[in-house]
Amino acid sequence: MTTGFFDGIAPITFEGPDSTNPLAYRHYNPDEIVMGKRMADHLRFAVAYWHSFAWEGGDPFGGQTFERPWYPQDDMGRARQKADVAFEMFDLLNVPYFCWHDADLRPEQGNFADNLSTLEEITDYIGQKMESSKTGLLWGTANMFSDRRWMSGAATNPDPDVFAFAAATVKGCMDATHKLGGQNYVLWGGREGYETLLNTDLGQELDHMGRFLNMVVDYKHKIGFKGTILVEPKPQEPSKHQYDFDAATCIGFLRKYGLENEVKLNLEQGHAILAGHSFEHEIAVAAAEGMLGSIDMNRNDYQSGWDTDQFPNNVPEVALAYYHILKAGGLGTGGTNFDAKLRRQSLDAQDLIAAHVGGMDVCARGFKAAAAMIEDGGLDAALADRYAGWTGAEAQEMLNSDLDSIQARVLSQGINPAPQSGRQEVLENYVNRFV
The missing domain is CATH 3.20.20.150 (Divalent-metal-dependent TIM barrel enzymes)
Structure with a gap:
C-alpha cells in the first residue's frame, strides 16, 4: 500500500541518452x-x-x-x-x-x-x-x-x-x-x-x-x-x-x-x-x-x-x-x-x-x-612527463642531502634551469574532450 504522495509517478528506469522523459535516467544505468x-x-x-x-x-x-x-x-x-x-x-x-x-x-x-x-x-x-x-x-x-x-x-x-x-x-x-x-x-x-x-x-x-x-x-x-x-x-x-x-x-x-x-x-x-x-x-x-x-x-x-x-x-x-x-x-x-x-x-x-x-x-x-x-591515461602521462626529472638517481639523492652539498652541485654543474610550460590550457582542452 502506497502513501499516495507520489501518485502517478512510476519507478524510475534507465532509458538511455536519447530519452526525453524527465522522469527517467539517461546516463545512470546502475548495472553498467x-x-x-x-x-x-x-x-x-x-x-x-x-x-x-x-x-x-x-x-x-x-x-x-x-x-x-x-x-x-x-x-x-x-x-x-x-x-x-x-x-x-x-x-x-x-x-x-x-x-x-x-x-x-x-x-x-x-x-x-x-x-x-x-x-x-x-x-x-x-x-x-x-x-x-x-x-x-x-x-x-x-x-x-x-x-x-x-x-x-x-x-x-x-x-x-x-x-x-x-x-x-x-x-x-x-x-x-x-x-x-x-x-x-x-x-x-x-x-x-x-x-x-x-x-x-x-x-x-x-x-x-x-x-x-x-x-x-x-x-x-x-x-x-x-x-x-x-x-x-x-x-x-x-x-x-x-x-x-x-x-x-x-x-x-x-x-x-x-x-x-x-x-x-x-x-x-x-x-x-x-x-x-x-x-x-x-x-x-x-x-x-x-x-x-x-x-x-x-x-x-x-x-x-x-x-x-x-x-x-x-x-x-x-x-x-x-x-x-x-x-x-x-x-x-x-x-x-x-x-x-x-x-x-x-x-x-x-x-x-x-x-x-x-x-x-x-x-x-x-x-x-x-x-x-x-x-x-592522458592526464597521468602529462603528470609523469612534468615530474620526470625527479625519477633520476641524482634528484632522489638530493632529497636525502643537505644545503651545503646541493649548493656545491649547483656550482660545479652550472645548474641554471629554464622554466618549463605547465600546459594548463592543453590539459583543460583534454578534459573537455571527455565531458
Whole structure:
C-alpha cells in the first residue's frame, strides 16, 4: 500500500541518452560495468532525509513554502508517515542508501530521555521498513546545531552540561546507526566555532573537541561498529569561524589529537566553495593524506555568498571530482549523498523525484567521463612527463642531502634551469574532450 504522495509517478528506469522523459535516467544505468564494477557500486547514491523530507522550504528571509502531509513534524504519527513516504521514494528511485540526522527522524522533545526514546522508536520502525527494501543506511549523525541549546557549540561549548548532553546524544545516534547497519557515522560540527575571541578560549575548545572525538572512536570499538567515523569540514556559516574550516584544517586537527588512523573526511561540494576551494581540491587533499571517506554532492549558486545546497548540474566539475576519487581507489564505505534541496518554489512531489533523477544523471555522466580519462591515461602521462626529472638517481639523492652539498652541485654543474610550460590550457582542452 502506497502513501499516495507520489501518485502517478512510476519507478524510475534507465532509458538511455536519447530519452526525453524527465522522469527517467539517461546516463545512470546502475548495472553498467565501469572499470570492472557496477556503476551503482561505484557511486553509492544516498538520499538526504533532512533536505528531502524534513526541510520545509524556508530560507534566511522567509519561512515554510512546502505543504506536506507529515507537517507539522511534531508527533510520532507524522514521523512514521514521513518514513513511509521516504521509503516509497527510495524504491521509486532505486537508490541504494539514505542518510539522516536524529532531528530529521523524530520530533524534538525538549529533554534527552524523551529524545532518545523517540529516536529508538522511529529507528525500530525504519528498521522494519528496511527489511523489505533494497535501501540501506549510508550514515547517521546527530543534529547538534539547530536547537538553542547548541548556540555556543556542542563539544566546544563552555558549559560542561552541554558537552554531556552532546556526548549522550551522539551515543544514542551511534547506537541507532549501528542497529540499522549503517556504513559510516558522521560528525558535523555545525556550531563548533566562535563568534568572537573576546569570550572564547580557543585552545580549550579545540582540546575538548579532540577529546570528544576520541570518545566517539573508543565507543565505536566498544560496540563493534565496523563502519567509518567521518568528520565534515565547513567554513564560516553558521559560526563566524568554524574549527572544521576545510580538509587541510581537519587533517591537522586529526593528527594533533592522534585520530589520523581512525577518522576520515566527509567532503561537500558546497562547503569547498565556501572555503574558497574547488571540490576536486578538497578531494585531492584528503586523498593525498589517506583520509578520503565520503562525499556530499551538491552545488552552490556562484552569485550568492551562502550555502544554497542545490542539486549538481555541472558535469565538468563532477567529472574532475570523480577523477580524483577513482584515482584514490574509490569511496570505500562512503558514498555520494545528495545533500541538496529543492528550490523553495519547487512545490510538487514530482519536483522531488526529478531533482534526484537529474542529480544522479549528472553524477553518472561525470563519473563515466572520469573513468574514460583514467582509462585513456592522458592526464597521468602529462603528470609523469612534468615530474620526470625527479625519477633520476641524482634528484632522489638530493632529497636525502643537505644545503651545503646541493649548493656545491649547483656550482660545479652550472645548474641554471629554464622554466618549463605547465600546459594548463592543453590539459583543460583534454578534459573537455571527455565531458
